[in-house]
Amino acid sequence: MDKELEASVDAYVDEVWEDVVADIAQLVGVASVADSSLGTAGAPFGPGVRGALDCALGIAQRLGFETSDDDGYVGIADIPGASARQIATIAHVDVVPAGPGWNTDPFTLERREGWLLGRGVIDDKGPAVLSLYAGAYLRRLDAPAPYTFRALLGCDEEVGMTDVHHYLDDHEDPAFLFTPDAEFPVGNAEKGCFGATFVSAPIEDGRIVSWSGAEATNAIPAESVCVVAIDASELPAPVAHADRLEIASVEPGRARIVAHGIGGHASLPEGTLNAIGLIVGYLIEADVLEGEERRFAELLATIHADTAGEAMGIATASEAFGPLTVNGGTIEVAGGRIRQTIDVRFPDSTTADELAARCEALAGRFGAACELGRAKPPFSCSADHPAVQALLDVYGEVTGREARPFSMGGGTYARNFACAVSFGPEDNDLELPAWGGSMHGPNECANEAQLKEALKIYILALVRLMELEL
Template identity: 70%
Template sequence: MNADLMCRIDAYVDEVWEDVVADIARLVSFPSLANADAARPGAPFGAPVRGALDAALGIAERLGYEVSDDDGYMGIADIPGERPEQIATIAHVDVVPAGPGWVTDPFTMVRREGWLLGRGVIDDKGPAVLSLYAGAFLKREGIVARYTFRALLGCDEEVGMTDVHHYLDRHDHPLFLFTPDAEFPVCNAEKGCFGATFTTAAVPGGLIRSWSGAEATNAIPGESVLELNLDASVLPAPMANADRISIEPVAEGVSRIVAHGIGGHASLPEGTVNAIALIVGYLRESGVLGDGAAPVLDLLASIHADTAGAGIGIASESAAFGPLTCNAGTIRLVDGDRLEQTIDVRFPDSITEADLVSACEALAGRFGASVEVSRAKPPFSVDASSPQVQTLIDIYNDTTGRDAKPFAMGGGTYARNFKSAVSFGPEDNALELPAWAGTMHGPNEAAKEDLLREALKMYIRAILELMELEYDEAR
């Protein structure tokens, strides 16, 4: 890319940056948790998500896009090119629940010491705004590209991706697409996704009143709360993890056990501490539920034994995709005396869905429990040597001075639903966070402004350079 164009990109980003930040704040203000139970005409995932989508489409329209939407499932923003076939991006305006542990209002963006804080600033409202401003560079410069640029705005990424399935039932696939919903440099391969729910045998004695963990299955619980029909005075102090577990009286004959772990995303368990596992450890250590609860606690202990799935019997690894990860994120009391524990597994191509189902059923059977599979998607990949992937990796390396290679990850993005797609930043899991900042899906979700600015420049370059490639599907 010539030096003059690079200077124009730099100048554009400098000019629009304060608008970018303001627009991210606008989207963060919507508590846009996708909820199909709250559907209404034109808002299949509820009013807050529809509000966020309308706000994003308003940004796009202000920037010069032609906007429409797919029955409220997906926002569509186009900058027409010479041909109707599309080079596209896709981001999402829905978010995971805020959860506990925030030092700020999660839905009021805070700008602090070069960081943005708020639910969605990095996953994925911040990147959604970047994608819109990246495409708008074409309008600003009066460039009529070879193909149409389409920015897609999803509404249901965090809980099912029914939005993209609805869209693809009614629209052609783009020639190529990237989603800014991952980390740099370029992710060309995603592990398979497997979800299941274990329902335990009955816990005798009616001692458990309630038990909570994460608010979403794909979040590692940073806090877990168990209420018991036992007086706090009869509960022994924890021996293991005493600094993370507290016991509180609620009322006479009722106590609360609170565990504080380290939350995070299900696909990135390194450095996290599952708060449910802390309580399971306490219950086994203390014996307060009695001997009759042993099958239930032994099952939970196996599920929570590690994040590699060894306790369940599903640990696996491949050279292309890396190791399997397993998160036991949500837990709740059902039928008055049974527990439902979910698992979220990201698996490589060295193990199959059938293997996972078999192992889970065998584990459940050992402890008189049952298991139900909630989702299963196979691993996905795009050839790392393709011109599109090489274009993106070259842009990243040229920008950063690094010699990075495409990689596989455990996160499941929109990319796996398209014929030719990858994910392309701007998350950085190696970034050292301030004490008051957190990761995506955890409390105090934060994004570093400098990295967002750099990502915007790379996205502009990516759109321009992808437009120059040949595509077999083009007519």
């Protein structure tokens, strides 16, 4: 590595770091959950997301970028180079709902013991700010970079990525793009995504009045609340997971069951505990349901039996992509039916059509229906691509760690571009503090030293990418 360049980058990172933290705080302070039902012209995902986009573009302008936006779908921030051809990044300013379980205000950044807490600090507002500061370093070079650097700011990543689809309708693909929305070193392959909703048969005189889970299908619920038309005195004390279940009287003849699980991202189920599944287990254990309600609870027990899809009959794995994962994220009672969503991340050893057929057959066994949702095939970018190798080299040089590309269950923006990968800044081996949580869960946190090192990696990676013939 060029020692003079490294020294310059280190000095820059130290110089701007307090500004970086302040800008992350500013962006976290905007509650930006995408909601297209609140959309208007120029703000298709609602005023909160538009506010976050304006905040991020304001940061970019202050750093010297030329800014614009794609009808409010995607923000565009450019550092012009000698060529109009682009090296690009894309991060997103929308977030999943805060959800229950927070010990701090999720939309007020808290700095504690070398960590940042707040919704979006690691997914993906913190990395969005890093990408802007990384690009801004290019303005300090002696001459314009060979390529234009473009920082894209998405607004609908957590809901459906319609933002980037809109952008690509009228804009060319960059020569190469990475998204700072995953783990290091380089994610060059992503599992397919499959979504569906299991719907019970009509339930008459049911005992389940209401039921809540996660606020997004791609989140593993840390808490689930089920209200049943049963007097609390008639409900037995839980046997399994008794320390995670609470039963309280709402009023005579009606009780509330609250389950406390361990939340997280649907694509990373290891170490989590789905709170909906805890309630399903209790309802069956207590034997308080009858008829179609009981029948659907047995289907729910099948769905929540494991996160590999074994009980559902959809488990599979491949060498390139690893195993399938499944999560039951949201649940509700509406119109006399119970509705349970699933979020499946699948390898190239199966297809969305095969998953659909198996889910429909499973639903039929329990007299339920299966409504099919999104389906995206697996995606990969060659590990031999010179840009991928450049990112791996920089990561290895900065960290001293072995750098090999990997496949992931999370679906990032990368899969929508012709030549793209995910590139940090997360580190799944990093132990979180007792009071901190992971992305999509309560008390989302990010390690400052980790983010600071990521900024250095991103700057050096951009400089290296600018040297390639793409």
